[in-house]
Every structure is written in C-alpha cells, then in structure tokens.
Amino acid sequence: MDGNQDINVSRRTLLAGAAFVGVLGGALASLSAHAEESAPAQGPAPDLSTLPREKITLVSPPFVHEHEQIATGGPKIKEVTLTIQEKQLVLDDYGTTIQAMTYEGTNPGPMFVVHEGDYVELTLINPATNSMQHNIDFHASTGALGGGALTLINPGEQVKLRFKATRAGVFVYHCAPGGAMIPWHVVSGMNGAMLVLPRGGLTDAEGNKLTYDRVYYVGEQDFYIPRDQNGDFKVYDAPGDDYDDMVQVMRTLTPTHVVFNGAVGALTGENALKAKVGERVLILHSQANRDTRPHLIGGHGDYVWPNGKFANTPQLNLETWHVAGGSAAAALYTFLQPGLYAYVNHNLIEAVELGATAHFKVEGTWNDDLMNQVQAPTPIS
Amino acid sequence: MSPTASGAGTAFSIAIPVLLLAGILAVLGDQSGLVRIPRITAAAEIGPELVTIASRAYTYRPSGEFLSGRASMDAPLVEVTAPQSLDIMKFEVRAADYARCVADKACERADPRRRGKGDVPVTGVSFDDAAAYASWLSARTGDNWRLPTIAEWTFAAGSKAADVALGLVPDAGDPAARWLASYERESTLGDGALAAPSPLGSFGVNEFGVADLAGPVWEWTASCGGRTTLSPSGDLLSHLDSCGVHYLEGRHRAQMSNFVRDAIGGGCSAGTPPDNLGFRLVRD
Numbered sequence: 001m002d003g004n005q006d007i008n009v010s011r012r013t014l015l016a017g018a019a020f021v022g023v024l025g026g027a028l029a030s031l032s033a034h035a036e037e038s039a040p041a042q043g044p045a046p047d048l049s050t051l052p053r054e055k056i057t058l059v060s061p062p063f064v065h066e067h068e069q070i071a072t073g074g075p076k077i078k079e080v081t082l083t084i085q086e087k088q089l090v091l092d093d094y095g096t097t098i099q100a101m102t103y104e105g106t107n108p109g110p111m112f113v114v115h116e117g118d119y120v121e122l123t124l125i126n127p128a129t130n131s132m133q134h135n136i137d138f139h140a141s142t143g144a145l146g147g148g149a150l151t152l153i154n155p156g157e158q159v160k161l162r163f164k165a166t167r168a169g170v171f172v173y174h175c176a177p178g179g180a181m182i183p184w185h186v187v188s189g190m191n192g193a194m195l196v197l198p199r200g201g202l203t204d205a206e207g208n209k210l211t212y213d214r215v216y217y218v219g220e221q222d223f224y225i226p227r228d229q230n231g232d233f234k235v236y237d238a239p240g241d242d243y244d245d246m247v248q249v250m251r252t253l254t255p256t257h258v259v260f261n262g263a264v265g266a267l268t269g270e271n272a273l274k275a276k277v278g279e280r281v282l283i284l285h286s287q288a289n290r291d292t293r294p295h296l297i298g299g300h301g302d303y304v305w306p307n308g309k310f311a312n313t314p315q316l317n318l319e320t321w322h323v324a325g326g327s328a329a330a331a332l333y334t335f336l337q338p339g340l341y342a343y344v345n346h347n348l349i350e351a352v353e354l355g356a357t358a359h360f361k362v363e364g365t366w367n368d369d370l371m372n373q374v375q376a377p378t379p380i381s
Numbered sequence: 382m383s384p385t386a387s388g389a390g391t392a393f394s395i396a397i398p399v400l401l402l403a404g405i406l407a408v409l410g411d412q413s414g415l416v417r418i419p420r421i422t423a424a425a426e427i428g429p430e431l432v433t434i435a436s437r438a439y440t441y442r443p444s445g446e447f448l449s450g451r452a453s454m455d456a457p458l459v460e461v462t463a464p465q466s467l468d469i470m471k472f473e474v475r476a477a478d479y480a481r482c483v484a485d486k487a488c489e490r491a492d493p494r495r496r497g498k499g500d501v502p503v504t505g506v507s508f509d510d511a512a513a514y515a516s517w518l519s520a521r522t523g524d525n526w527r528l529p530t531i532a533e534w535t536f537a538a539g540s541k542a543a544d545v546a547l548g549l550v551p552d553a554g555d556p557a558a559r560w561l562a563s564y565e566r567e568s569t570l571g572d573g574a575l576a577a578p579s580p581l582g583s584f585g586v587n588e589f590g591v592a593d594l595a596g597p598v599w600e601w602t603a604s605c606g607g608r609t610t611l612s613p614s615g616d617l618l619s620h621l622d623s624c625g626v627h628y629l630e631g632r633h634r635a636q637m638s639n640f641v642r643d644a645i646g647g648g649c650s651a652g653t654p655p656d657n658l659g660f661r662l663v664r665d
Contacts, residue, residue, distance in 0.1 A: 269568035339557035
C-alpha cells in the first residue's frame with residue numbers, strides 16, 4: 001500500500017488520525033472531514049424535552065445490564081457513557097498479549113439495551129492517557145457513517161451523540177476512525193453490540209411473546225498477532241507499536257486467535273456460563289469483522305434470528321446459525337437436559353485450536369426419554 | 382445370553398480381579414526384580430539425581446475409566462501394603478538433558494508452546510518421546526530407566542498426589558452430575574496463573590524429597606487408558622486396556638494420546654487440560 005512509507009515515519013504521525021486520513025485521501029476521509037458541516041441539516045429537530053431520561057449502568061460481558069423486556073410507557077432517552085481504553089490484554093494461556101483498543105476496557109465492549117423508538121444519548125470519552133483518535137459507528141443508527149463522522153475525538157476529548165433506535169435487533173458497534181485505521185482498530189478489540197428490543201418484546205411468527213430468563217452476550221473476536229523469527233508471538237510495549245507488523249498478518253486473513261469475550265477460556269472453567277433445566281436463555285452473538293457460525297453442542301436454537309433483526313420471524317430449531325461479519329445474532333434456547341454444553345464457533349479448528357469455545361454448566365434432572373445410554377461401553381462380544 | 386456364556390462370564394468375573402491386582406502388584410514388584418547392570422562411565426555425567434522411596438503401605442486409584450454396572454464411578458481405592466522401595470528422579474527430566482538425546486538423534490525435538498527460562502524441565506514431549514528418552518538413557522547408563530506407573534507415581538508423590546475420586550454415588554440415571562462435578566473440580570484446581578515451566582526445584586520437595594510435584598508440568602506415566610466394569614457388588618465384569626492413550630499425573634490426572642506434545646482444551650473436550658507435558662523416570 002502506498003501509504004506505508006508515511007505510516008513508517010513515526011508512530012505519532014500514524015496516530016494523528018486526521019493527518020493520516022488526509023494522506024490516504026479516501027472517500028471516508030473526506031466524509032469524515034466535512035461531517036460537521038453537513039450532518040445537522042436533517043428534518044425538523046424533535047422536542048425531546050418532555051421525554052423521560054434513563055441512565056444505563058453498564059456491566060461487563062458476558063452479562064447484560066438489567067432491563068425491561070417489554071417497554072413500559074413511551075420512548076425514553078437512554079443515556080450511555082462509553083470510555084475508551086487503550087490497554088494491554090492477555091489473549092491466551094500462553095500469555096500472548098495485544099495492545100488492545102476497547103470500549104470500557106473489555107473485548108467486546110459492553111452490551112446495552114434500549115427499545116425501538118428510544119433515543120440513545122451516548123457520551124464517548126477518549127481520556128488524555130490514550131494515544132489515538134477514536135470514534136464509534138453504531139450499525140443501529142442512521143446517517144453520518146453510523147455516527148462515526150460525528151464522534152471522532154482526540155485523546156483528552158469527549159463527545160455526545162444522540163440517535164434514534166428505529167429498528168429492532170441486536171447490532172454491532174465499532175470504532176471506524178478512517179482508512180487503514182478501521183480494520184486495525186476493530187481487530188484490536190474495539191467493538192461491541194447493542195440490543196434494540198421491540199417495545200412489546202420478542203415474538204414468534206404468530207406474534208406470541210417470547211421472553212427469556214437469562215441473557216448472555218458472546219462477542220467473538222479474530223486477532224492477528226505477529227510472530228518473531230522463532231515463531232513466538234511478539235510483545236509490544238505501547239499502543240500502535242504493533243501496527244506495521246499486524247497489518248501484514250491481517251492481510252493473510254488468517255487469524256492467530258478466534259476467541260469469545262477477549263481471550264481463550266474467557267467463558268470456560270470458573271467463568272463458564274450457567275443455566276438451569278427449563279430456563280429460557282437468550283444468547284446474543286456478535287462478530288464485528290468476520291463470518292462465524294455458533295453451535296450449541298448438545299442443544300439447539302429454538303428461535304434464532306441469524307441476522308439479529310426482530311422484524312423478521314425467527315427461524316426454528318436450528319443446529320448452527322450463521323452470523324455475517326459485521327453483525328450480531330440472537331438465539332433463544334430452553335435447556336432441557338442437565339450437564340455440560342460447549343457453545344462453539346462450529347469451524348471446529350477455530351473452536352479448539354484458536355479458542356472460540358464457551359461452556360454452559362446446566363443443572364437439573366436428567367431426562368431419560370430424551371437420551372439414554374442403553375448399553376454402557378463394554379468389550380465387543 | 383446363553384447359559385454357557387453366562388457361566389463363562391461368572392468364572393471370568395471371579396478370576397480376573399485377582400489377575401488384575403496381581404498384574405498391578407507385579408509392576409511394583411518388578412522394581413527390584415532385575416539384575417543391576419554396572420553403570421558405564423558416561424553415567425556420571427548424565428546420571429540424574431535420585432530419591433529412594435522406602436517401602437510403606439499406601440493407597441492409590443488405578444488408571445482408566447470405571448463403571449459400576451452402567452454408571453460411571455470413581456476408580457476403586459487399591460491398598461498396597463508392602464511395596465518395594467523405588468528409585469525415582471528427584472526432578473523432572475531437564476530440558477538440557479533431553480536436548481542431549483535429541484543431539485544423539487535418539488529423541489525427537491521437544492515442542493513446548495510455553496517456554497520457561499533457566500534450568501527448566503523438558504516440556505512439549507509426548508509419551509512416545511518420554512519412552513525414547515528412557516531407552517536412550519538406559520543405553521547410556523546401563524541401568525533400566527522407565528516411566529513410573531500411576532501406582533508408583535502415587536507412591537512417590539505421597540501427600541502431593543491428587544485424589545481423583547469425586548465422591549459421588551454412581552447413578553446411571555443422572556450422568557450429568559458427574560460431568561458437572563468433574564468440570565467444577567478441574568476448573569477450581571488451577572491457580573489461574575500463566576503456567577510456563579519454572580526452573581527445577583521451584584515448587585519445593587515433598588516429604589520424601591521428590592521435587593516439583595503438582596507444579597505446572599504434568600508427568601507422563603506408564604499407565605494406559607482403558608475401561609473396567611464392576612458389578613454392583615464389586616466383582617470384575619470386564620477390563621479392556623487402551624494403550625493408545627496414557628495417563629499423566631500432576632495437579633489432576635489426565636489421559637492423552639501417546640503422540641500429543643501439548644494439551645489443549647476447547648470444543649467438547651470440557652475440562653482443564655494440563656499446562657505442560659513432561660516426565661520423570663524411575664530406575665529399576
């Protein structure tokens with residue numbers, strides 16, 4: 001890429017996002033530069049002064065903050081604050097690290113929930129301790145590159161964006177600061193998802209209500225960690241130091257890690273997900289960059305919105321469902337049998353060798369009708 | 382089942398427990414049964430430090446899966462009243478020593494995915510690698526070196542040996558309880574730290590002076606996988622060895638295919654895999 005020489009001048013040059021975007025001179029960059037002038041000239045400004053406001057307190061994935069499944073009352077303004085953190089994350093048991101970029105310090109960023117017709121009022125904070133420009137593109141929003149053109153902020157700045165949640169579904173959000181920065185920020189961890197519920201909650205094809213007892217948020221991430229001459233993963237001291245090397249790995253389209261919730265084993269062992277027989281569990285699964293295919297080993301998806309958009313009728317009884325890169329899916333399942341379940345990306349190489357595995361520990365009474373070991377293993381007679 | 386087959390089955394069930402136990406004890410008894418070959422000169426330079434475990438009564442749980450009828454059960458506790466004393470390496474085989482076997486083209490290269498710094502034990506070795514090293518060391522020293530059985534390992538590990546029993550009543554009607562209990566236990570055994578191999582001696586010695594037991598290196602044993610089915614009253618109904626896999630001992634017991642050099646979790650292999658695969662040998 002002809003931008004490489006410029007990139008190599010210094011890390012500071014690279015990180016000064018506007019200058020860098022100027023060098024590339026792409027369409028995104030020019031949109032980004034002119035966004036401030038063009039964006040506000042939209043339809044009549046709504047009078048939102050009468051709408052109730054509600055502050056959302058975020059929790060870290062795989063959990064989702066408490067929320068109403070069926071909205072009471074009319075639309076609200078839901079206030080969310082996301083603080084950007086550039087920080088080192090450990091990706092696996094071998095101690096492999098990345099200079100990650102995150103919303104709220106986690107990969108994925110936290111899930112937040114609103115209802116269709118609500119307004120999201122986001123405060124995005126880029127602390128001065130960070131070294132790069134960042135922004136946020138909400139796939140749930142309309143216009144300005146998903147809000148990206150209105151939220152590009154330097155270290156030490158904050159910005160407030162309001163957008164109306166007009167479509168019900170689970171949607172990815174991610175950083176998109178322009179040009180080559182976009183994929184690099186996204187595969188450095190800077191993405192998450194939000195849930196826009198229909199005001200009346202989820203329904204099946206006949207309009208019957210579908211509620212859930214638990215909801216878990218699984219954010220899948222592909223990482224591209226450079227190796228040294230010995231084949232060992234390289235360690236970088238500061239954000240941005242990995243850029244040149246990582247882009248080379250990214251271009252192979254072959255991730256070194258494919259993980260759930262930021263690290264191999266983040267949702268296994270002591271962090272395994274929990275459920276009980278008879279509980280209806282909603283699993284939200286996002287992948288901001290790359291196609292994937294969740295599968296619950298030993299279970300199913302009773303009702304699945306593979307594309308995650310609730311105006312569509314859910315698909316029934318799926319074994320594996322497809323999540324297009326840059327989207328999120330929702331799957332509702334009632335556990336029928338106790339035991340241990342693996343929830344995987346059913347490219348099993350990615351599940352086992354690269355890390356995309358979670359476990360469910362499910363308590364309850366075994367159902368012999370559903371399954372029975374008629375003959376225990378015995379020498380062949 | 383025909384009366385004839387049934388009759389044979391009954392005879393089988395009486396005869397085999399004795400044979401099985403005799404077999405296990407024979408392995409232990411073998412230790413002092415061989416005539417010692419005088420060491421050759423080279424031994425001094427590579428002769429590893431040994432600990433002699435004096436005879437004492439002890440208990441262990443044999444390798445393999447156990448069924449009580451159709452239900453999974455804990456391996457039964459075997460009491461050994463008067464084992465032979467045992468000469469076992471004080472430390473796990475060091476990486477530097479293993480490298481000499483590689484240099485002699487008698488061992489394949491180790492392939493550790495976590496590398497330690499300093500005088501570390503060799504890791505990233507399979508059962509087959511460990512067996513090759515034992516042959517090489519035996520040839521170099523004139524002594525007979527081999528992997529310990531699970532019984533011997535437990536005998537030498539003493540208080541550091543993990544009890545593999547889950548303590549659940551076998552219940553074919555509730556297979557999930559065992560899966561969850563086993564998962565829970567393995568999940569909580571690890572300290573959560575990133576476990577690269579540490580220099581020899583980092584984890585102290587047990588009451589007999591054997592070093593680094595139950596550290597971040599699991600140790601291959603000579604004990605095969607397999608399945609033993611007992612009747613509800615404890616009679617042996619069947620036993621089948623499966624020696625394409627062997628057991629490792631460490632913070633928890635694990636079985637692994639003979640050619641695997643690095644354990645990995647994930648997918649439906651629920652549970653906690655060993656951090657690193659290494660070994661130590663006993664000398665007959």
